[in-house]
Amino acid sequence: MSAMTEAIDLSLYAKPESAGTLGMDVAVEGISCGACISRIEGAVKSLPGVTEARVNYTNRRLHVAWSDALTEPSRIFQALADNGYRGHPFVALRAEQEEAAEARHLTRCLAVAGFAAMNIMLLSVSVWSGNVTDITPETRDFFHWASALIALPAAAYAGRPFFSSAFAALRARTLNMNVPISLGVILALSMSVVETANHAEHAYYDSAIMLLFFLLVGRTLDHAMRRRTRAVAGNLAALRAETAHRFKGDELVNVPAAALKAGDRVLVRPGERVPADGEVVGGSSEIDDSLITGETARRKVANGATVYAGSLNYSGALTMRVTAAGGSSLLDDIERLLEKAASAKSRTRRLADRASAIYAPVVHTTALLTFAGWYLYGAPVHDAIITAIAVLIITCPCALALAIPAVQVVASGALFRRGIILNSGDAIERLAEADTVIFDKTGTLTLPEPRVVNAAAIDPALAQQAARLALSSRHPLAMALAREATSRVPFDGAVEEPGQGVRATIDGVEARLGSASFCGAPLQREGEAGISHIYFSCAGQHTTFAIAQRLRSDAIETVQALRDLGLDLHILSGDRDAAVRPVAEALGVPQWRGGLNPAEKIAVIDSLKAQGRRVLMVGDGLNDAPSLAAAHVSLSPISAADVTQAQADAVFLGERLGPVNDAVVIARRARRLMMQNLWLAALYNLIAVPVAIAGLVTPLIAALAMSGSSVLVTLNALRAANKSKTFPEGDPS
């Protein structure tokens, strides 16, 4: 707990608010029920000088503001810790803020469109029923003008998301789905105004506004889903953000790793991760580079050695000097490979774009032909134009524009509930296309941290005692043992002897945990590669715990399930062959290779691509980042290196490998539903367009057909959340 006594430098996070107060957002771990809200707010508000503390339960964050009276802001975190919560200072990413602003804009547009749609439908229903009974032309004109008064300003306001996108597409000389939408809305409204001025029986204000309303519903839902996953991802990033102990003269100050600059001197204690790339200037230790290269054997480092951000320090305290990013050859290599992979990646065209690329020209040509046909047939210009516009309105891609987003919303919600967070919107489509899966070994098929592997051979009560004693140590082997502890309360008076082990008196008997010599135990022969031993002695009895990388608990079932889906499986690892073979054999994957560097991994992916395969790459190490970028679609566990996570199309949470299977199953179902929806929309057009071309479409028919097809498509999309065929849902947090 020595880290707690050091001052935490919060200057990077606290922002000045009104009247001399500072404010900060904190991502809080452990909020699980309604009572947490008042407990947290009460605890933080009771600190002198805190002026505001408000929990946002939806995204699990605390906003806190304080004045000068609060001399040590880090007491906020202490207050949270005292109540059983862990707080991490949080800075909203620019992308998250922009999305919040866009979501508010969409919601306002939706509200205006909803208001207008309700009022105009009220007037339109009166006109429709009046037209078949006894409405006077004056009253009808009055209703039409009133509709125009509502519809024109409402469309000008609520249509902006579509108009601006359509305008941008046209300026870039392309067509997207928003072009026919905007054209349809604008034409329907202008024609309605002309018709109203001519005292006509029909006007299309309702169609135009209903169209906007339905489309906005789809977009708002889509956005809300994306924001929710983004908020969780933001919290996870804050929880992962490492702090570093920076020397300020001779004193140590805790700063966020992001605030480190080249030339800073930093202390890395045993059991901590290296916060930045740098060079060792003092001390010696063994470090674990498995997050960087996939290599599980530890590396000895001393003065002058290069260390990389994310490596785990094992045995001794290191003083290091931070070097500028990109100063090391490994990172340069990876950077260069990443650039190449990103530029070589052909931009796969999204299903929606492909559909609209076919759709828009067809609709516009049909409308034009309708006009030409009626004109040549001898109809007056006015009637020909009206029929052509009716074709445009009725084909307006209401269902088409909902067909894919609606499925995406439902599918990404289903993925989110299974602990999979999407980074890119079209990942679902690409996941569905994958026919080959390449796994990295270290940290992907195996758990990111080592575990006890001989638990079955040890008396459970004794193991629990050792595990509880291990809670008092920061040594990585002890921390691996501590994960087995059911009680999270350390023994009173446990003392850690640096580099030796930890001892405590339990029920009057001294117990020791640590190296063989510290415990007076016979040294175990270092047998199989990758297994380390930690010794425990209590009342003259010696026990040895073997610690090693362990497969994720459901790795075997998941690999089998993926094989059953017809996927071809490979393992490509940066680790030694001797370490990869047992894993490959346990999983029954015959196609495996070890000792690969990043460029060789990419070469394998490229050769598979050349055979026409669509590769799904699952990896976590920094060395996997280029292969993730090169693959058709990619997944990484939440424990992955930051650079790697940024490349992945989706990130999965938790200790299970099952989400990989779930992701493929849900994505395939989603893609099937997208295709069904596109066909439904096409079928609707196939029926509606001839009616429109024949000039038989009244506003009533247009409204019914449009809402009917939209509802049908949306209902079909709901099936994407179907629970069968995936593993049981886990807790995403």
Add this chain to the structure above:
Amino acid sequence: MNVLIYLLPMALGLGLAGLFGFMWALKSGQYNDVDGAALRVLSDDDLPK
């Protein structure tokens, strides 16, 4: 049908009032924590002790 001259503006006015009410609620942050609002209603910490 003269009744429409004032009934229609009245109906529109009421609808607009609702719309502005929603906009105000949105702007004042009442939709920022939808799940929390449902739970806060159950806590009694605003009662005098």
